[in-house]
Amino acid sequence: MERYWFGEIEGGQCRPIAADPAAVARRLEELGPSLLRPDWTLAQSCGVVEDRAGYIALLGRSCIELARAQVATELSGPDVELLQMVRTLDETDHVVNLLLERAVDWQAVLDPGFTRKYRQGGKALAGRIRRSPSPALRQVGAEIESLGEMRTRLMREVSRRADQVMPNTSALVGGLVAARLMAEAGGLLALARMPAGTIQVLGARTALFSHIRGGAPSPKHGVIFQHRRVHNAGKEVRGRVARVLAAKLAIAARIDLYRGELDPAFIDRAQARIDAAGVEG
């Protein structure tokens, strides 16, 4: 029997399928690779379509239907929205920093005694700018502050979601770093397929490429540096901690993808190994 998207041909006899895009899409979905390469004149003699235009129209509509369903499936994963949230968080940081930098310069013009020295972080600066003599600058200060609040809420939400979507990875490095790793990889599936060595340097792209191009030393850590056990580790053992942590993260990501629930036994063993890697000597 010869199977085509428009029907089945056996001993010169054709059994056409209904000329309905939804039915064709289902057939393409189910039989996909087992279908033979079509010849439109066969579809015509089968009686599925009248002419060439009808052939393209039916196939086109069916494929649109199938592709729509495939897009919907791809976008329905729990990590897809989380990825957008992480990227929005990073963009927000960027925007707040740029705006604050500019507003400080603006305020310095209005107030010759103004300086950012000895002031603790952005919050104090933003407060000063909100009391600026210029109404327009006060407005900018208010926006910076509300963007900061938005950022804090978004960060909590990212962390909370990551705990659900990737419980094991989050248990090892916290929700925020886990989510950043996933976003850097491009999704949970992509992260779970990565070798530990790649996870270790995710987010250290510039350093990695200057290493590959020659000369520069290899990066020891990327995004995982943000995790306390890596950045608190002594210089001598930091590379080792990063390596061991990345190895456990690679396993954790796979458990998250394929099982999707916390594995306390694995976490206990992994934590012990990571802590042991941080002991000097």
Place this chain on the structure above:
Amino acid sequence: MIRIGGVLVSPGEGGVYGERMIGSYRVWDPRRSKLAALALLGSEIDLAPEMRVLYLGAANGTTVSHVADYVEVVYAVEFAPRPMQDLLEVCRRRRNIVPIMADAGRPERYAGIVEEVDLLYMDVAQPDQAGIALRNLLFLRKGGTLVLMLKTRSVDVTQSPQDVLEETVRTLTAGGLSIRETRWLEPYHRDHAAIVCEAIK
């Protein structure tokens, strides 16, 4: 392909991505589309009304929409869901585009959809671009044309673009293609080369 006062255009309904119009013709910008760049740089490739095209790496349908203005049917393969959303909107308005969400490196997945084509056009950001082209040759008729837009930076950033091009040309020749021309797409696209071949098999 049609030019109006030196500007490359295609005949069709406008407003796909905010392109300029000259009368009822859509301006085809060589900076946005590598195929337009190739045509403007003096290549002999042409698109004709009876042509059937397999387009790998359709992305969000910018170049696809122009190709569809010229030819009979375009089978547009794209793997990523986000650009596919845009491509589907283009398909809804242009009835001669058949969208396929699949990996161009696994042609067996769409072998039951695509018929024999006259032109195989490829613009994918993958390391193994020559290999993908060879695997898709089964759709190309004898004497048909392959246009491969080689992103040398996707193949290997540590090699010089010239070496990547030579290596790719060798692979394609060994795979049974006759090279008709190779052309760098400067000044429109950096480190991109177009390879035009004929299927001799």
